[in-house]
Amino acid sequence: MLLIAGVCKRVCPLIFYSFEQLIMTTSSANGLTLSRRKVLIRQALAKTGTGALFLVAAASALIVLFIILYIFKNSLPFFESRGFVEFFTSTRWYPSQDPAEFGALAIFAGSLLVTIGAVFVAAPLGIVSAVCLSDIINFNLRQWIKPVVEILAAIPSVAYGFFALVVLAPFMQTHGGHFLDAIWKLIAIPCAFLAAMVLGSSLSGKVKEKTKRRLYATAYTIICFAVLLGLIQYISGYLVGIRISSGTNALNVSLVLAVMALPTVVSVSEDALQSVGRELREGSFALGATRAETMLKVIIPAGSSGILAAVLLGIMRALGETMIVWMASGNAAKIPSPIFNYLEPVRTLTATIAGDMGEADHVTGSDRYHVLFAMGFSLLLFSFVLNLVSEKIASRQRDKLRGK
Amino acid sequence: MREHTRKLFDYAFTGLGIASITFMVAILVIVLVPIFARGVQAVIFKGTVEHRLLHLEKFSHGDEDAIRAEYDEALKARQFAWDMLDNFKKDLKAMPSSERGHYRKEFADVEAIFAELMGPRPGEHRFPIVRMQYGQNRWDRAQVKLHELMYYEQWTYENGESHLQYLPRKDLFTGTSLEGLFDYTESHLEEMLKPKITFYWRFLTDSSIDAHIFGGIWPELLGTIYLTIGSMLFAVPFGILTAIYLAEYAKEGMILSTIRSCISTLSGVPSIVFGLIGLAFFINYLKVSPNKSVLAGALTLGLLVLPTIIRTSEEAIKAVPHAYKEAAMGLGAGRWFTVVKVILPASLPGIMTGIVLSMGRAAGETAPIIFTAAVSVGQALSPIQALSEPTPALSWNIYNLCTEHEAVEEIRHVQYGMVVVLIGVVISLSLIAILMRARIQKKMKR
Numbered sequence: 001m002l003l004i005a006g007v008c009k010r011v012c013p014l015i016f017y018s019f020e021q022l023i024m025t026t027s028s029a030n031g032l033t034l035s036r037r038k039v040l041i042r043q044a045l046a047k048t049g050t051g052a053l054f055l056v057a058a059a060s061a062l063i064v065l066f067i068i069l070y071i072f073k074n075s076l077p078f079f080e081s082r083g084f085v086e087f088f089t090s091t092r093w094y095p096s097q098d099p100a101e102f103g104a105l106a107i108f109a110g111s112l113l114v115t116i117g118a119v120f121v122a123a124p125l126g127i128v129s130a131v132c133l134s135d136i137i138n139f140n141l142r143q144w145i146k147p148v149v150e151i152l153a154a155i156p157s158v159a160y161g162f163f164a165l166v167v168l169a170p171f172m173q174t175h176g177g178h179f180l181d182a183i184w185k186l187i188a189i190p191c192a193f194l195a196a197m198v199l200g201s202s203l204s205g206k207v208k209e210k211t212k213r214r215l216y217a218t219a220y221t222i223i224c225f226a227v228l229l230g231l232i233q234y235i236s237g238y239l240v241g242i243r244i245s246s247g248t249n250a251l252n253v254s255l256v257l258a259v260m261a262l263p264t265v266v267s268v269s270e271d272a273l274q275s276v277g278r279e280l281r282e283g284s285f286a287l288g289a290t291r292a293e294t295m296l297k298v299i300i301p302a303g304s305s306g307i308l309a310a311v312l313l314g315i316m317r318a319l320g321e322t323m324i325v326w327m328a329s330g331n332a333a334k335i336p337s338p339i340f341n342y343l344e345p346v347r348t349l350t351a352t353i354a355g356d357m358g359e360a361d362h363v364t365g366s367d368r369y370h371v372l373f374a375m376g377f378s379l380l381l382f383s384f385v386l387n388l389v390s391e392k393i394a395s396r397q398r399d400k401l402r403g404k
Numbered sequence: 405m406r407e408h409t410r411k412l413f414d415y416a417f418t419g420l421g422i423a424s425i426t427f428m429v430a431i432l433v434i435v436l437v438p439i440f441a442r443g444v445q446a447v448i449f450k451g452t453v454e455h456r457l458l459h460l461e462k463f464s465h466g467d468e469d470a471i472r473a474e475y476d477e478a479l480k481a482r483q484f485a486w487d488m489l490d491n492f493k494k495d496l497k498a499m500p501s502s503e504r505g506h507y508r509k510e511f512a513d514v515e516a517i518f519a520e521l522m523g524p525r526p527g528e529h530r531f532p533i534v535r536m537q538y539g540q541n542r543w544d545r546a547q548v549k550l551h552e553l554m555y556y557e558q559w560t561y562e563n564g565e566s567h568l569q570y571l572p573r574k575d576l577f578t579g580t581s582l583e584g585l586f587d588y589t590e591s592h593l594e595e596m597l598k599p600k601i602t603f604y605w606r607f608l609t610d611s612s613i614d615a616h617i618f619g620g621i622w623p624e625l626l627g628t629i630y631l632t633i634g635s636m637l638f639a640v641p642f643g644i645l646t647a648i649y650l651a652e653y654a655k656e657g658m659i660l661s662t663i664r665s666c667i668s669t670l671s672g673v674p675s676i677v678f679g680l681i682g683l684a685f686f687i688n689y690l691k692v693s694p695n696k697s698v699l700a701g702a703l704t705l706g707l708l709v710l711p712t713i714i715r716t717s718e719e720a721i722k723a724v725p726h727a728y729k730e731a732a733m734g735l736g737a738g739r740w741f742t743v744v745k746v747i748l749p750a751s752l753p754g755i756m757t758g759i760v761l762s763m764g765r766a767a768g769e770t771a772p773i774i775f776t777a778a779v780s781v782g783q784a785l786s787p788i789q790a791l792s793e794p795t796p797a798l799s800w801n802i803y804n805l806c807t808e809h810e811a812v813e814e815i816r817h818v819q820y821g822m823v824v825v826l827i828g829v830v831i832s833l834s835l836i837a838i839l840m841r842a843r844i845q846k847k848m849k850r
Contacts, residue, residue: 132422
């Protein structure tokens with residue numbers, strides 16, 4: 001039915017178009033003016049054409065309402081027969097047993113865990129990259145970096161999932177603590193170095209003599225760096241001791257999800273930073289601020305709502321992703337103990353839908369089938385709310401920058 | 405000094421930014437390099453004579469006489485080993501039963517592994533399963549099998565921890581006539597299998613044999629092409645018309661903003677939910693096909709890429725200079741005539757960019773086709789069959805081969821090859837889009 005309607009809607013404007021052309025050619029043969037009847041026909045055609053176009057546009061907009069309603073309708077039978085309490089509060093997920101148990105709390109927790117993990121990695125990295133991309137590196141370099149972001153975004157999720165399962169998981173399992181240690185050091189040492197430089201310089205600020213000051217600054221820098229290195233080494237000693245019993249765990253999934261969500265965060269927050277405009281930047285530079293101060297105190301606060309929207313979009317991507325989680329999360333429907341233990345396997349909403357539907361489809365109409373729609377509806381609700389919020393934030397930023 | 409500190413802080417800030425960009429590029433390299441490095445091995449590898457024989461017999465590729473001659477040569481080298489096996493079998497029969505029991509299981513293992521390595525002997529009964537009709541096709545797999553033949557595994561327990569040890573199998577047969585087999589096989593493996601660098605470009609155009617253990621990925625590639633083109637057939641007309649309405653006809657107001665926010669919500673719907681809708685609505689309710697089919701999958705993917713197409717087309721249409729429209733209107737053209745004859749041609753490159761981008765998206769998506777279009781094993785379909793039959797597709801089969809296949813380790817090269825082909829398709833589509841966009845921007849600047 002939908003198909004036929006779609007075909008009609010697509011064909012109709014084409015017919016109108018050929019009519020219109022017909023009338024135009026005939027009218028030009030008669031001279032420049034059209035007869036009254038032809039004018040009427042043309043007006044009617046234009047009206048119906050516009051109407052048809054509106055229908056098409058409305059249909060593509062209504063699809064989303066239809067999806068929400070349809071998923072909701074299909075999830076109702078589950079709630080009718082099982083109620084809400086078990087689904088949201090129990091952690092026992094045994095849909096194929098007799099009697100079946102449908103406690104999805106652990107699955108919600110799994111989704112939450114990997115999403116938070118992914119955003120925790122993607123948001124800082126993405127925002128710093130966006131700042132660098134929009135204001136620090138020059139135009140020519142940017143022309144080369146932007147395709148990198150786009151290629152990261154274009155790589156299909158199943159390829160990321162394959163990487164997580166076949167490359168990263170065995171690597172994590174065999175190298176365990178050393179892998180964590182390497183990541184930690186890779187991030188911490190450069191940061192510590194930069195921090196020590198700034199700290200050393202600011203600590204020696206009180207010294208008046210110039211030659212002495214430089215000496216003090218170097219000394220302070222070295223001391224700070226040594227202290228920070230000691231701290232890093234202390235933590236890495238703890239990290240090296242960790243043994244990862246299974247490479248398919250929440251950490252693995254979070255890292256790969258972060259890579260997948262990164263391009264969204266980068267490109268949307270870069271747009272937000274760009275839309276702040278030249279005037280604010282130039283004003284800040286004219287007052288003598290350095291680039292770092294301009295960015296941190298003027299541009300990022302001005303674009304903060306856009307950046308927030310970018311992070312929300314990143315959350316949405318991570319939450320709705322299926323293949324990576326399904327392949328590399330281990331799919332164990334239990335809450336890790338303690339809850340923030342990222343080295344244990346988890347199971348998420350999307351992976352549960354993907355994994356269980358193959359079997360549940362044979363029993364269409366049962367609780368087992370409808371519970372998956374209930375999960376889909378929860379997912380939809382999350383993404384709907386996130387989308388609404390991010391849209392509100394983005395439009396508020398637009399208004400703010402326009403000076404309303 | 406405060407000034408100095410500020411300057412240093414500025415440098416540190418710049419350093420942090422550049423470090424994070426470098427990190428991002430490094431991530432791309434880390435993800436792509438291992439996949440590409442191993443994916444290439446699906447096409448370029450050392451193939452044994454068994455590989456050439458299989459392709460001669462199953463696909464009639466290659467020069468028959470040359471391959472047969474080579475195979476006969478290899479058989480001669482193998483015959484020596486087979487004779488050794490036969491001799492030991494005879495010895496085994498002559499042994500007292502107490503000793504025979506000692507050797508029987510080990511000998512069965514050796515025989516089985518040797519058969520896997522070399523394939524059946526000429527004239528021996530051929531099993532219907534293809535993987536039992538041929539020896540190892542690839543030299544790297546042959547090396548693995550050789551290791552299996554040379555050593556046996558033993559688990560030892562020490563301080564509550566278990567260790568895996570590889571012990572030479574030769575030691576099990578010391579003093580028997582079989583002892584020589586191991587050294588002979590190790591030193592003569594090249595003569596027995598005749599490895600040769602093979603450039604197997606037909607990986608892309610061959611069907612798979614025996615669940616992807618042999619052959620190529622053509623059915624999967626074709627399925628992905630069908631799904632991508634099919635989804636475009638649904639999404640493009642719908643999307644462009646909607647974009648025309650939004651950009652040219654609609655007046656700002658409640659309705660327009662509602663439509664817009666609906667479309668942006670649609671773009672945020674998780675892909676697995678599209679899969680649910682495809683299954684529950686298109687297949688179970690509308691029954692567009694009795695079961696999974698390319699048609700249902702294409703419809704579902706069409707819904708998925710619709711918002712992207714609408715948004716990019718709308719932007720492209722809006723980017724057309726107003727002067728074009730005013731000139732056309734001034735010449736007396738109607739609104740629709742202006743849109744079709746002036747605005748659409750002018751915005752076509754932009755619209756095409758959006759279409760190419762969403763083709764990449766549709767080709768790579770897996771979740772929406774799991775329940776609507778994808779099967780694990782299948783043949784290449786004709787376009788008519790695609791209306792009612794499911795198809796294997798690259799994205800789904802990558803998942804399937806690396807998680808559910810019975811011999812995951814043996815077909816690693818196929819998995820990597822598939823991933824490389826899929827990434828290659830998707831990245832080349834998005835590179836085309838990037839280049840098109842760059843050209844448009846250049847044009848705009850002029």
